[in-house]
Amino acid sequence: MEPGARRILVVEDELTIAEAVAARLRAEGFAVDLAHDGPSAVTAFEATEPDLVVLDVMLPGFDGLEVCRRIQSKRPVPVLMVTARADETDLLVGLGVGADDYLTKPFSIRELAARVHALLRRVERATQTDHDESRIVLGDLEIDTTERRVSRAGVAAQLTPMEFDLLVHLARRPRAVQPRERLLAELWSWSDASGTRAVDSHIKALRRKLGADLIRTVHGVGYALEVAK
Structure with missing residues (x-):
């Protein structure tokens, strides 16, 4: 991890998936923190102040939609939402509460990393243009x-x-x-x-x-x- 690396919060209750995503993002130079349920995700967001959140919809405690509502009310941040359901209503609800992009399981770790890079590049371009x-x-x-x-x-x-x-x-x-x-x-x-x-x-x-x-x-x-x- 490089000094000053962008920080990513990965919120996923399936530990195998969480560790695989974290390993790939760390290999690409990001600082990565993990949370495995709704309440700990909000706590981790406040503690780590991530540049981007990878957020699963189905979580213990309360779901990813509620997590997204709570973190966006605290500080606007890019959110890549991950869902096991391809139902259009679920996807639109996720986007409606503040997610920027989404992936449907099963997904490739390579595709997730590409989406993370794309979202961060968009933020950088917007800042430069501002x-x-x-x-x-x-x-x-x-x-x-x-x-x-x-x-x-x-x-x-x-x-x-x-x-x-x-x-x-x-x-x-x-x-x-x-x-x-x-x-x-x-x-x-x-x-x-x-x-x-x-x-x-x-x-x-x-x-x-x-x-x-x-x-x-x-x-x-x-x-x-x-x-x-």
């Missing part, structure tokens, strides 16, 4: 990219890291239609369209938090920010 344009104002929508704050009509909204980055991405091209595939490639680093549910779920969350009229759906294509100048 210095170029620290404040975006579109009508009654105000975005402070340096402090990662957003408000509409003076009312502050708490966004997850992915929701914030998606909003900024759309706000930098107001009224321009952004295809789902482009959003997946630029924000999630996905090379195919298999994750369109993730885009749709985060758009739904932005509408819920900032107003249903904020983002226009272009059916079969993508989305556009529609705040008046």
Whole structure:
């Protein structure tokens, strides 16, 4: 592990999987902490202040959805959610409570590591870009990219890291239609369209938090920010 390495919290109750994930991430230079149930995950999050959380949905104590709600209310952090169920409702609920990306079991450790790298690269890109344009104002929508704050009509909204980055991405091209595939490639680093549910779920969350009229759906294509100048 290199000095100043990014810290990852892995929350998984199946010890074999947890140790395999931790070993791979440590081999790639990350500092890794483990938790095996809901309560200890929240405690570990507060103690270690990770840069990213790998979070299983099915946990003893309380489940990963509740863990995600609690940690996101304390400090926005990228979350890669892992679920044994491929049910679309479960995945959308996970994304709705603040997860940024998801994997369905069984998954390859290599794919999980790639997703972790992609999420961290997105955060780094967003931070670098923030210095170029620290404040975006579109009508009654105000975005402070340096402090990662957003408000509409003076009312502050708490966004997850992915929701914030998606909003900024759309706000930098107001009224321009952004295809789902482009959003997946630029924000999630996905090379195919298999994750369109993730885009749709985060758009739904932005509408819920900032107003249903904020983002226009272009059916079969993508989305556009529609705040008046």
